[in-house]
Amino acid sequence: MKQSAERDEVIARLRGEILSSGSTVYSSHSNEHPDLGPLNRAFPGDCFPFRGTHEFISHTSETAAATLGFMTGLLSRLMKGPEMAVWVGAHRTLFPPGLKAFCVVPDRIIFIDLVSEKELLWVVEECLKCNALAAVVGEVPDIHPIALRRLQLAIEKSGVPCLLHRHRPRSVENTVCTTRWMISPMASLMEDGLPGVGYPQWQVALLKVRNGKPGSWQITWDGQQFQHGYTEKVGEENVYTKAG
Amino acid sequence: MKRYMAVWFRHLAADRLALRYPGLRQQPFVLVAPERGRVMIRAVSREAGALGILPGTVLADARAVYPDLLFYDDDPSQDKLLASLAVWCYRFTPVAGVDGTDGLVLDISGCTHLWDGEEGYFETIVTRLQAGGYHVRAAIADTMAAAWAVARYGTTHPVVAPGGQAAVMRDLPPEALQLEPLLTERLRKLGFTQTGMFMDMPPAVLRRRFGPQVLDRIGKVLGTLPELLVPVQPPEPYVERLPCLDPIRTAPGIELAIRKLLETTCQRLQQEEKGLRKARLVCYRTDGGQQLVEIGTNSPVRNQEHLFRLFELKIDTIEPDLGIELFVLEAPVVEGLTTQQERLWDLDTCGKKDAVTKLLDRLESRIGAAAIHRYLPEEHHWPERSVRSTNDVQEAATTPWPEHLVRPVSLLGAPVRIEVSAPIPDYPPMLFIHKGKIHKVVRADGPERIEREWWIEKGLQRDYYQVEDEEGGRYWLFRSGHYGEHKPEWFIHGYFA
DSSP states (O other): OHHHHHHHHHHHHHHHHHHHHSSSOOOSOGGGSOOOGGGGGGSGGGSOOOSSEEEEEEOSHHHHHHHHHHHHHHHHHHTOSSOEEEEEESSOOBOGGGGGGGTOOGGGEEEEEOSOHHHHHHHHHHHHTOTTEEEEEEEOSOOOHHHHHHHHHHHHHHOOOEEEEEESOSOOOOOOOSEEEEEEEEEEEOOTTOOSOOEEEEEEEEEEETTSOOEEEEEEEOSSSEEEOTTTTSOOOOBOOOOO | OOOEEEEEETTHHHHHHHHHSGGGTTOOEEEEEEETTEEEEEEEOHHHHHTTOOTTSBHHHHHHHOTTOEEEEOOOOHHHHHHHHHHHGGGTOSEEEEETTTEEEEEOTTTGGGGTHHHHHHHHHHHHHHHTTOOEEEEEESSHHHHHHHHHHOOSOSBOOTTOHHHHHTTSOGGGGOOOHHHHHHHHHTTOOSTHHHHTSOHHHHHHHHOHHHHHHHHHHHTSSOOOOOBSSOOOSSEEEEEEEEEEOSHHHHHHHHHHHHHHHHHHHHHHTEEEEEEEEEEEETTSOEEEEEEEEEEEEOOHHHHHHHHHTTGGGOOOTTOEEEEEEEEEEEEEOOHHHHHHHHHSSSSOHHHHHHHHHHHHHHHOGGGEEEEEEOSOOSGGGSEEEEOOSSOOOSSOOOSSOOOOSEEEEEEEEEEEEOSSTTSOOSEEEETTEEEEEEEEEEEEEEOOOTTTOOOOOEEEEEEEETTSOEEEEEEESOTTTSOOEEEEEEEEO
C-alpha cells in the first residue's frame, strides 16, 4: 500500500517534469488557467495548455458558426484580465454584437481585415510577439508547417495564446499545433416541453492534444460557461485511444 | 547674425531651352513674344547677349543686324522652374525662396560650416548650378537686398564680409537698390551714378526729394529695416537635418542616419513635452531625386526605439541609387505628451496599452490603417447599422452593448433570398431551401420586428426568426414585409453558434 502511494508520487513528479521540460509552456499556477468546465479533464494536469496554437477545423457555414461560438467562449476564458485581443481574418463574417452572448465585450477586440495570406500570417506572428494581448485569433484556411512553427516560437517567448480557425482547409495534415478541435452543431438545449431555441449545444471533438487525452463531448454554453450537454451526464466513456 | 545668399540666373529662359535641346548650347538665340503688334525679344542666350542683343529689342531690328539669329517662342512657365530650383537648394539650407522672376534667395545662417566656410559653400552651389547648365551669378551678404545688389551689379568679391555691405554698396549704381525705374532714372539725371553719392544724405532730405521708397530700400540694404523671406516650402516647426560628407547608399548607413535624427528630435520633444503623431523622412539624393518615407502613430510618441522600429519597416522602400547626401526628418503633426502622462500610461489599469499601440503602429505602417478596426455599439436596432467601426484604439463606447438582444455570431455581408414554406402568416417557416439544400425547421424563436428607421431610409420592416434545423444548425431568417399588404420575401441573414 505504502509502496503504491510512493510509486504514484514518483509518477506524478516525473509527469510534472516531462510537462515542464516540453515545448509547451506549463505553469503550475492553476488559477491562471482558463476554466473550460467539463473539458478540463482532457488536458495534461487538468488545465488547458492555453499558451500554444489551437486549430479549429470547420467545413460548412453551420459548423463555422458553431466553431466561432466555441472559440468565442474560449476567448472569454482567456480575456479575464484587462488585455485586448486581436482578430485577424481575410473573409470575416463575425458579427461583433453576437459576441456579447459569449461574455466577450466586442470593443475589446481589434479586428484586422486583410486580403493576402502572406500578410495575414505576418500580422498574426507580429501580434503573437506582443505580450500585452490576451489572445490572437487568426482565420487561415491553410498554414504551412514552417509558418506554424514560427508562430509556436513567438508564443514560447510571449506566452500569448493563438487560436486558428481553419475554415474549409485543403487538407488536415498532422501539424505541430498544441490542440486541434472540430466543433459541430447539435440540437440546442432547452428544458423539456418548452418551445423555442435554447442554449447552443455542440459536439466538441478534441482531435489532438499534446500529452493529453483526445476525446469527444457534448458541450453547451449556458451564457456564462461551458457545461455538459444533456446526454453527457454519465462520464467520459467515449475517450479516443489515439494520441496526437 | 543672419547671412543670405542671392543667386541670379542671368539667362534662365534661354538656359532652360538649351537644356532641353542640347543643340542650342553655345549658340546665340533669342526668345520672343508678340507685344503691341510687334515681336519683341524677351530673353537672350549668353552668346546673344555677348553680341549686344538686349531683351526688349524688337526682333526685326536684331535680325537686321544678325540675319541668322535663331529665335523661339517664349514659354512663360519659368516660375515653376525657379521654384523647383529653390526646392533643389533645400539640400544646402532649410529656408530657400524665389526672388523675382530670375533669382533665388537662401537664408544660409549657420549652414556654411558644413562646407568649410562661406567660400566653400559659395563655390559648391555655383559650380553645381553651372554644371547643371545654368549661367548664374551669386553673392553672400548680411541682408537680402545687399546680396541681391552684389549678385547683379557687384564688381569685386561676391562674398561680402559681415558688416561690410555699406562699403560695398557705395560703388554700385543706383539700380542696385531695386527702386522704381522712374526713380532710378531721376537719380541718374541728377548725376548720382553711384549709391554712395546719396546714401549718407540726411533722411529728411532724401524723403522730400525722392519719396520714402529710397529710404526704405537703403534701410533694407544696410540691415536697419527688416526684410521678409518667403520660403517656397513653409518650414516645419519640427525638423532635423543630417547632411552627409559622403553619399550614403547602404541600409546600415540609412539606419544610422535615422537613429541620429530621431535622437535629436526626441530630445527636443522631451524638452517641449510633446509627442509626435506623424513623421516624414526626406532623403535628398545626389542625382537630385527625393525619397520620401512617412510613418504615423496611434498616440503621441517620443520613444526613440519605437519610432526607429516604425521606420525600420520602410527602409527597404528607399532607393538610394547613387547615394543620399541629406536626410531631413520632419514632424508635421505633434501633440502634447507630458511626462506625467507617460508615467501614467505605464501604471494604467491595462498597463499594456502602450505595447498595443506600438504594435498597431507597426502593423499600420505595413498594411495600412484601413485594415484595422474596432467596433463600438450604435443606438440602432437595424443590424447593419448597429455597430460603428473606428480606427482609434482608445475610443470608448458611448452606449453600452445591448444586453438582451439575440444576435448571431456570424452575419452574411448581405441577406440572401431563400425559398420557404410557411404554414400560417406571422409564423416561422416549416422548412426553407438555401443553396439547394432543404432545411427542416425543428425549433424556432421570434419574431423580432425591426423597422428600417424611416428617418434614415424607406423600405419594408423585417421580422427576424431564430430557427434550428434537424441537424442542429441555427439560422437567423427574416421576412421582409407584411402578409396581405405585400408579397413577403424570406431571407437568411446569419448563423448562430
